[in-house]
Amino acid sequence: ETGVTQTPRHLVMGMTNKKSLKCEQHLGHNAMYWYKQSAKKPLELMFVYNFKEQTENNSVPSRFSPECPNSSHLFLHLHTLQPEDSALYLCASSQDSAGKLFFGSGTQLSVL
């Protein structure tokens, strides 16, 4: 298994749908992150979990709901999204707060 795996790779959803993104890391790291990447914008940090406890919520709308059942798994539950939420959603992990992030391959999300 590669270090950080994300599923699905691509997702198209309507504004009334509910879907979930999944991330799993096999690196033994204790911190996991969700980032959003939109065209021409910097990577935006959404959520941080340390030892499965949420330590950062970067003013993310409630239509995005994270879940971290253990240090290896991270989910992002999506509901009633808007077209402007279309973006690449990246999961990452790191050991402690070293700042060295290992990214998954991302989920390209399109909201119609």
Place this chain on the structure above:
Amino acid sequence: QKEVEQNSGPLSVPEGAIASLNCTYSDRGSQSFFWYRQYSGKSPELIMSIYSNGDKEDGRFTAQLNKASQYVSLLIRDSQPSDSATYLCAVKLTGGGNKLTFGTGTQLKVEL
């Protein structure tokens, strides 16, 4: 002022030349700096980290840090077409915990 600034490019260099990528940051107290490479359609991958003033070399890559002037740069010697990618500068801001703040990235094109 943006917290981390990069010229979006594209920066075009001929094969074999030195590519110089620059990044400035606003938080004078920042201590940790990272360069990530992102190929088109792929996720970012860490290529360099630097914490002290001066140069840090790793193969064809050299990171340079000047905290007094608040800039960090990445030099790529003997540039190859495979180096064509977007290079993201990331800074761990003071009091940011696990949070990395990214620039928008500089697109590098190495031409034959």
